[in-house]
Amino acid sequence: MHPLHTCLLFHLLMFLGRSAATINGELAPENSMLYMASVQDSNGHHLCGGFLIREDFVLTAVYCDPRITHVVLGTHDLKSVNDDNKISIKEKYKHESYKKVTTGNDIMLLKLSKKVSLNGRVQTIPLPTSGMNNQDACQVAGWGAIKTGGPAVDDLRVVNVSIINLEVCTQVWGRLPDNVICAGGYGTKKGFCQGDGGGPLVCNGKAVGVVSFNNNENCNYPNVPNVYTDVSMYLPWINCVLNCYK
Structure with a gap:
């Protein structure tokens, strides 16, 4: 495991809880979400x-x-x-x-x-009845900054993200908690940022994940995948x- 990945993982609590919103997203339509x-x-x-x-x-x-x-x-x-x-x-x-x-x-x-x-x-919003399909097209939404260290926003923003194979995600991070899903923030310029925490990862109309953590306050993707709690578990x-x- 790369020492940098170990350091990043075990210092995640340094940034959790700050307000933020989706990176490279757009305003959510009023009749959605x-x-x-x-x-x-x-x-x-x-x-x-x-x-x-x-x-x-x-x-x-x-x-x-x-x-x-x-x-x-x-x-x-x-x-x-x-x-x-x-x-x-x-x-x-x-x-x-x-x-x-x-x-x-x-x-x-x-x-x-x-x-x-x-x-x-x-x-x-309904919850899943079983595990994820890696081919699912998904979305994540939130309020707050739209770039690392940026100011919060008041309007809900949403961005499309793709599921990342858990084996690939684990290899990149070096270590992950059990019962998680990875989506966005890697091989793309789209993902969530601090303060989106607690929001849903929505795939096929169901809330399959809960926003949990990203890469040590760095929302300038790509770097490592975003990580969600797997609701199905x-x-x-x-x-x-x-x-x-x-």
Whole structure:
């Protein structure tokens, strides 16, 4: 394993949690991605992405905690947030095996204080029923900077990414946590950046991954692949939380 890859992997926590958006993406159409959630702190600052999987649950990444207090649904423009689309968080369910991003299990469910109404502005997104197909065409979306070290943006942006074979991804990184998907950020100039964390990797209309980490604050691709938590590997845990903690 190359020493540089080892160093990068074990210093990922240095940059996690900063706001950012998709690199080389475009504005998401207003009638698209109605499941997207902005996960925010008590001051209304966007910290991470998330996605609505049931009227009262948002899926995101663990590292977004502990500052988060509420989510924003129903708008692509974070300048237009009001009390109607801000929903407080009643409970946080972190995966019990999570220790830090570099060891995986970076997945968390947020129980909302109330059920939201599904309508022309807010919808849920289905989860996968099985593993990934490497040929799937996918998208990732988020709010924030559009280049390394750049300022945040208020409008949701989206970019197309391709799945990268996990064996290839592991060879490039040198070491990866279990239960991950790689897509974008390698052999391309497209991918996610800090703060997109917790948002969905969407393939064929399903949320197959949760944005987890990239290459040590460097969003100037290509370098190493972007890494997501593989949602399909956590379906029993997700279903348990949804059905056991009502």
